[in-house]
Amino acid sequence: MDTTNLNCVIIGASHAGANCAMELRKQGWEGTIVLIDADENLPYHRPPLSKAYLTLAEGGALNPLFAAERYEEENITLALGVTVTGADVTTKTLELSNGTSLKYDVLVLATGASAFVPPILGISNSGNVQVLRSSKDALAIQAAFKNAKNKKVVVIGGGYIGLETAASLQKLGGQVTILEREERILARVAPMELAHFFQELHTKNGVTVKTAVSAKKITQTEDGLLVLGTDENVYEADLVLIGVGVRPNVALGEQLGAALENGIKVNAHLQTSIPQIYAIGDVAQFHHPNYNRWMRLESVQNSVDQAKVVAANITGIPTTYNALPWFWSDQFHIKLQMVGLSHGYTDLVIRIEQEKEDCFSIWYFKDDSLLAVDAVNNGKAFVLGTKFIKNNTVVDKEKLADASIPFKPNTLIKSTTNVN
Numbered sequence: 001m002d003t004t005n006l007n008c009v010i011i012g013a014s015h016a017g018a019n020c021a022m023e024l025r026k027q028g029w030e031g032t033i034v035l036i037d038a039d040e041n042l043p044y045h046r047p048p049l050s051k052a053y054l055t056l057a058e059g060g061a062l063n064p065l066f067a068a069e070r071y072e073e074e075n076i077t078l079a080l081g082v083t084v085t086g087a088d089v090t091t092k093t094l095e096l097s098n099g100t101s102l103k104y105d106v107l108v109l110a111t112g113a114s115a116f117v118p119p120i121l122g123i124s125n126s127g128n129v130q131v132l133r134s135s136k137d138a139l140a141i142q143a144a145f146k147n148a149k150n151k152k153v154v155v156i157g158g159g160y161i162g163l164e165t166a167a168s169l170q171k172l173g174g175q176v177t178i179l180e181r182e183e184r185i186l187a188r189v190a191p192m193e194l195a196h197f198f199q200e201l202h203t204k205n206g207v208t209v210k211t212a213v214s215a216k217k218i219t220q221t222e223d224g225l226l227v228l229g230t231d232e233n234v235y236e237a238d239l240v241l242i243g244v245g246v247r248p249n250v251a252l253g254e255q256l257g258a259a260l261e262n263g264i265k266v267n268a269h270l271q272t273s274i275p276q277i278y279a280i281g282d283v284a285q286f287h288h289p290n291y292n293r294w295m296r297l298e299s300v301q302n303s304v305d306q307a308k309v310v311a312a313n314i315t316g317i318p319t320t321y322n323a324l325p326w327f328w329s330d331q332f333h334i335k336l337q338m339v340g341l342s343h344g345y346t347d348l349v350i351r352i353e354q355e356k357e358d359c360f361s362i363w364y365f366k367d368d369s370l371l372a373v374d375a376v377n378n379g380k381a382f383v384l385g386t387k388f389i390k391n392n393t394v395v396d397k398e399k400l401a402d403a404s405i406p407f408k409p410n411t412l413i414k415s416t417t418n419v420n
């Protein structure tokens, strides 16, 4: 396919967009590539923002996805600190916040997601209420924490972002309280066993975890913030962190007329309902063939793998998306690695490694089929689980549960039905 005179514009220069630009060159795109982002920083890794980055004394350097020279070498035009404010599908024109407009032949929407702020009474009148999505947010949290008199933090939401931020600020000497609306933390994404482990981990490290409690009202006082919970307790805070999930940034997709449904809907080639417009990463709602389910995944793996697939399709190599999802989380001394999706599991096996503290794995099965593995401080379980899922290996559950049996493929496999 001759792409020499074509212009590909990518909106969003985070994990999905920046990787897409690089992949386009790798896969032979000869035309221009313009990568636009409202964020003025050189595109950077987001996971450290709630982990190592937050524990740095002040500021700290962001971890760039690619060095600045790489964009030059690959002849990728970076437009940073520029927001795409409008889009017209008939003229294939984008309006930019710097007053210019830009034509595209192929458009990639990698606009990601934004932190959701729930309508808690008084929230908009209270200072030092933060979300955490960008480096700007992380810097604001660092500054608020540094200036806090009592270092009291209330985290609203016991999901991964909330828990990671709680761990980081507690490590810095904070007095952190997590308020979680559900009966347990990680209610949407983890089984009871894992949620219980993380709740204990946080409690042992001095974090107060309150479940079945929502924030009803936030009041700003001269001394800080007061958060009224549905348990009628008042929680004092210098800083409130909201970590209750995200909403996909669909505004441009909507303006262009693309089909939407919990994100921008894409087909197996990651193409929206409009030819020449694709959507990838956190913003894209796609059908996963292996799980036979529509989903939107919020992970680095998904963004990077979708970037590769979309670049292939744009350069004329028809490719479909069916990557195995994986994700990680760091909290205190714990590294959690997850592979596969456990949705619809019928039973699970917990394997606790002998003589190793805080080292175990949870294996999710649908009958005999291994769906997913959550590995806690256990890289071996993560690697093995990934291999087993990819190869459709039938694992002997009884042997798996018995930690005296070595953790090796030949001791655990019943059969391998299909090698992908």
Ligand SMILES: Cc1cc2nc3c(=O)[nH]c(=O)nc-3n(C[C@H](O)[C@H](O)[C@H](O)COP(=O)(O)OP(=O)(O)OC[C@H]3O[C@@H](n4cnc5c(N)ncnc54)[C@H](O)[C@@H]3O)c2cc1C
Pocket: 011, 012, 013, 014, 015, 016, 017, 036, 037, 038, 039, 046, 047, 048, 049, 050, 082, 083, 084, 085, 110, 111, 112, 113, 114, 132, 133, 134, 161, 249, 252, 280, 281, 282, 283, 297, 298, 299, 300, 301, 303, 326, 327, 328, 329, 330
């Ligand atoms: C604090 C934190 C910790 C995380 N930890 C992990 C982890 O441990 N493991 C993991 O796998 N994932 C983690 N994630 C999730 C992961 O970072 C996201 O899945 C990933 O960033 C999604 O990439 P994306 O490119 O699709 O979207 P985003 O990263 O959301 O980027 C979208 C970009 O589009 C830009 N944009 C949107 N609209 C416009 C517009 N109109 N004009 C110009 N620019 C626009 C935004 O400025 C933004 O930079 C974490 C996320 C956060 C915030």
